[in-house]
Amino acid sequence: MFDHAPLQRSDGEARIALRDGRIAALRQSGSAKVMLPRTHSSVPEIVFLNTSGGLTSGDRLEYSVTLGAGTRARATTQTAERAYRAEDGPARAIVTLELGAGASLGWLPQETILFNGAGLQRQTRVEMAGDARYLGIETVVLGRAAMGETVARLMLEDSRTIRRDGRLLLLDPLRLTDAALARAGGMALLGGARAFATLIFVAPEAQAMLPALRAELDEPGVQGAASALEGRLVLRCLAADAWPLRRQMLRLVERLQPGATPRCWQN
Incomplete structure (x- = not known):
């Protein structure tokens, strides 16, 4: 009998630094790539790509x-990033965002699609200096509705940590497991939704924007709620399908930062 060869795992790392409108550092290896496509905007658009096509056990x-x-x-x-069945432990993803004083970043990744049996541990770390501004969204979709897919088994650990000048400003953890999915029809969890999103806005005017964002939560098929404290706002949405949720999130982004929608979101 021949021993089974170990399965190949993907390992990707893409890093970019911008200063004074120019690339100050760039590194990419393995399955991770980073591009700066030409746009008509004065704000640079950074586009990341995972060439492995998705994440499964042992991928990083x-x-x-x-x-x-x-x-x-x-x-x-x-x-969209895809997380596939992971029988031998979760895939791991790390996003690190560092903003100098007066910097402004919109972190606007497309959806993460979780297939049945997926395992994913993801950490998003934001380090802000001085009066930097941050807008971030994260959308998770449980299977593809158009393909008739259902998700009954998975392990998702997804956390967002934001610090300003080294002090913790926001910690937003999420853990979704088989047991949670089994009772996800309850309103305390997903309420039967198969797509959900979180938006975080950190800026001096964040609290003042709360009424305007609440007024925007009127996309048919989407439920949402928002709260804010001084300098930071958190909004969450649920939907039975990913498309109305995407439309809702795009409208919210445009309300906070007009013209900020990435070009690849519009394709």
Whole structure:
């Protein structure tokens, strides 16, 4: 009998730093790529891509953006990330975002699609200096409705940590397991939804924007709620299908940062 060869795992790392509107550092290896496509906007658009086509057991993916003082940019992913069945432990993804004083970043990745049996541990770490501004969204879709897919088994650990000048500003953890999915029809969890999203806005005017964002929560088929404290706002949405949720999130992004929608979201 021949021993089974170990399965090949993907390992990708893409890092980019911008200062004074120019690339100050760039590194990419393995399955992770980073691009700066030409746009008609004065704000650079950073696009990350995982060429492995998805994540499964043992895969590792790391994205990093560093903005120098006063630098503005938005960053996204070229397509939805996919997490497939993971029988031998979860895949791991790390996103590190560093903003210098006066910098402004929109972290606007496309959806993460979780297939049945997926395992994913993801950490998003945001380090902000001085009066930096941050807008971030994260959308998760449980299977593809158009393909008739259902998700009954998975392990998702997804956390977002935001610090300003080294002090913790926001900690937003999520853990979704088989047991949670079994009772996900309850309103305390997903309420039967198969797509959900979180938006975080950190800026001096964040609390003042709360009424305007609540007024925007009127997309048919989407439920949402928002709360805010001084300098930061958190909004969450649920939907039975990913498309109305995407439309809702795009409208919210445009309300907070007009013209910030990444070009690849519009394809």
